[in-house]
Amino acid sequence: MLKIKGSVLLLMGLVTGAWSRCTPAISDSGEQLYEQHCASCHMQDGSGLRRLIPPLANADYLIKYRRQLPYLIKHGMEAGITVNGQQYQQKMPGAETLTPDQITNLLNFVQTNFGNNNERFTIPEVAAMLDSCATHNH
Amino acid sequence: MKIHPKNLLNYLIYRASFLLLPGLLFSCSQTESTQNTLPILGERETVEQVINGKTVTDTIYHQIPDFSFINQDSQQVTSQTLAGKIYVTDFFFTTCPTICPKMKSQLLRVYEKFKNNDQVVLLSHTIDPQHDSVAVLRDYAERLGVSSNKWHFVTGAKDSVYAIAAKYMVTAGEDENEAGGFVHSGAFILVDTNRHVRGIYDGTIAEQVDKLIQDIPLLLAEKSQHAKN
Numbered sequence: 001m002l003k004i005k006g007s008v009l010l011l012m013g014l015v016t017g018a019w020s021r022c023t024p025a026i027s028d029s030g031e032q033l034y035e036q037h038c039a040s041c042h043m044q045d046g047s048g049l050r051r052l053i054p055p056l057a058n059a060d061y062l063i064k065y066r067r068q069l070p071y072l073i074k075h076g077m078e079a080g081i082t083v084n085g086q087q088y089q090q091k092m093p094g095a096e097t098l099t100p101d102q103i104t105n106l107l108n109f110v111q112t113n114f115g116n117n118n119e120r121f122t123i124p125e126v127a128a129m130l131d132s133c134a135t136h137n138h
Numbered sequence: 139m140k141i142h143p144k145n146l147l148n149y150l151i152y153r154a155s156f157l158l159l160p161g162l163l164f165s166c167s168q169t170e171s172t173q174n175t176l177p178i179l180g181e182r183e184t185v186e187q188v189i190n191g192k193t194v195t196d197t198i199y200h201q202i203p204d205f206s207f208i209n210q211d212s213q214q215v216t217s218q219t220l221a222g223k224i225y226v227t228d229f230f231f232t233t234c235p236t237i238c239p240k241m242k243s244q245l246l247r248v249y250e251k252f253k254n255n256d257q258v259v260l261l262s263h264t265i266d267p268q269h270d271s272v273a274v275l276r277d278y279a280e281r282l283g284v285s286s287n288k289w290h291f292v293t294g295a296k297d298s299v300y301a302i303a304a305k306y307m308v309t310a311g312e313d314e315n316e317a318g319g320f321v322h323s324g325a326f327i328l329v330d331t332n333r334h335v336r337g338i339y340d341g342t343i344a345e346q347v348d349k350l351i352q353d354i355p356l357l358l359a360e361k362s363q364h365a366k367n
Contacts, residue, residue, distance in 0.1 A: 040342075041239040049239045050246075051281035089277070093235040093317070 028102050030109025037073075037095045037106070046114030052090055054083035057114035066119065070103050070129045100127040176328070176336040176356055180307060202305050202333040207263065207292035210275040215261070215290045217333065224357050225259040225329050226350065228341055229303050229310040229322045231266035232278045236317050237324045241341040242282065245326065249284055251351050257358060260289040265300070265310045265320050267293045306335060326350055330357050 035044075041053050048055035056062065061083045062069065076094030080087055098106070104126045111118040180200025187194050206216040226248055230238040245260060252258040264270035270278075275291040282289075293299075303310035306327045313321035328337035328350060337353050339346040 039240075040237055041235070043240070043243060049243050050283050052242075052278065053239050089281075091233060 028105055030105040030107075031113075033098070033102055033106040034109050037098070038110075041090075041092075046110070046116075051086060051088070054081060054086070054088045055114075056110055056116070058116065059083050062111060062116060062118055067129055069107055070100070070121070070126045073103050073106060074098060074130060100130060103130070174356055175360065176353055179335040179338065199334050202302070202329060202335070205298070205302055207290075207294040207299075208272060209286065209290040209292050210272060210279045211286045212272050213286075215292050220259055220261070222257075222331055223259045224257055224331060224354065224361065225261050226354075227261040227263065227306060227327050227329060228325065229263050229265050229299070229308060231264050231318065231320055231322075232270050232274055233266065234318050234320070237342050241324055241326075244341050244344065244347045245289075246282065246284070247347060248326075248351060248354075249289055252354060253288065255358075257361065258354060262289070262291050263299050263303070263310075264291065264293050265296075265303070265322050267296050267299065307338065328353060328357070331361055 038056075042048055042056050043053075046056035048057075054061070061081065065072075072092070072094075074094055074096060076092045078091055080089050082088070101123045104121050104123045107126070108120045110116065111120060178199045182197050182199050185196045185198055187196060202217070204217045206214060209215045226245070228241060228245065230241060232238075242262075245262070249260060264275065270293055272293065275293060279286065279289065279291050300310050303322075306325075306329075308323035308325045308327065310320075310322040312319060324340055324342045326339045326341040326347070327335055328339070330336050336357060337350065339350045341347065
C-alpha cells in the first residue's frame with residue numbers, strides 16, 4: 001500500500017513537474033510584458049527601428065508626456081509622434097487586455113532600462129491616469 | 139632498425155594508420171566541403187529522355203516562376219530585373235503590429251553586409267497591397283534609409299503576391315483572426331541566379347540570419363565558379 005502511495009506521489013510529482021515546465025507561469029514582470037507586447041517593434045534594447053519606429057532608449061517623450069503613457073500603452077496611438085526631435089508616423093496598437101498593475105510594471109521597466117532613469121509609477125497613479133484620460137476622451 | 143618479420147605486419151599497420159588517419163580526416167573535411175554547397179529546396183522530378191539512343195535522367199528542380207511587381211519608385215521589378223542576381227526575399231506589410239519590424243531590423247543587417255555587392259538584392263513583398271501603395275512603400279523605404287536599387291519594396295495584385303509566396307514555400311494571406319488582419323511567415327528566402335530556393339531562414343531569429351549572412355557568400359562563390367566554367 002505504502003509502495004503504491006509512494007509511486008502515486010512520484011507520478012504526481014512528475015506530472016506537475018512536466019506541466020510547469022511546459023506551461024511557464026504567466027508572469028507580470030515588466031521585462032516579460034515588454035518582451036510580449038513591445039519588443040518586436042521597439043526592439044529588445046529599446047532602440048526602435050531607424051526613422052520608422054521611435055526609440056524608447058533615452059527618449060525625451062517618456063519624460064515630457066509621462067502622464068499620457070498609461071493610456072497610450074492601453075489604447076495605442078494613431079497620430080504621428082515626435083521623439084528626440086524626429087517625427088514618426090507608424091500607428092501603435094494598444095494592449096487593451098493589460099490591467100493597471102501590469103501597465104505599471106511595464107512602464108517601470110521602460111522607465112528604468114535602456115539607459116533611462118525616469119520617475120517610476122505606482123499602481124494607483126496609473127489607474128487614476130487611465131481613468132482621467134478615459135473621461136477626457138470619451 | 140631491425141624488424142622481426144613477425145612484427146613487420148604490425149609495423150606496417152602501425153605506419154599505415156598514420157596515413158589512414160589524415161586520410162579519414164581529409165575525407166571528413168571533404169564531406170564538410172560538400173555541405174558547403176547549399177541544397178536546392180522544393181519538390182523535384184526526374185525526367186528520362188532518350189538522347190542518341192541513350193536514356194538520360196534529368197532532375198528538374200523547383201523554380202520560382204516569372205513575376206512582375208512594382209517597387210517603391212514605381213518601377214517594374216520582374217524576374218528579368220533580377221536576372222543574374224542572388225536575392226533574399228520576404229513578405230510583410232507596413233502596418234504590421236507583430237513580427238515585421240523585427241524582420242526588417244534583421245534584413246537591415248543583410249542589407250548592410252552586402253550593401254556594396256551588386257550581385258545581391260533584397261526583395262520585400264507587401265501582402266497588403268490595398269494599404270501599401272507605392273507612396274506608402276516609398277515612405278517606408280526612406281524611413282529605413284535604404285537604397286531602391288538594392289532593396290525593392292514591391293506591391294502588385296494581391297492574388298499574385300499570395301501565389302508567389304506559395305512558390306517560395308511560405309505562407310501569406312488574409313486572416314481576420316490575426317493581429318493586423320494578415321497572416322504571413324517570418325521567413326527570409328534565399329534564391330540563386332537560376333531562381334532556385336537555396337535556403338529558408340527565420341527572419342525573427344538573429345542566429346538564423348547569421349546563417350543566411352554566411353550562406354550568401356557560398357552562393358556567390360558558386361556563381362563565380364559557374365562563370366569560370
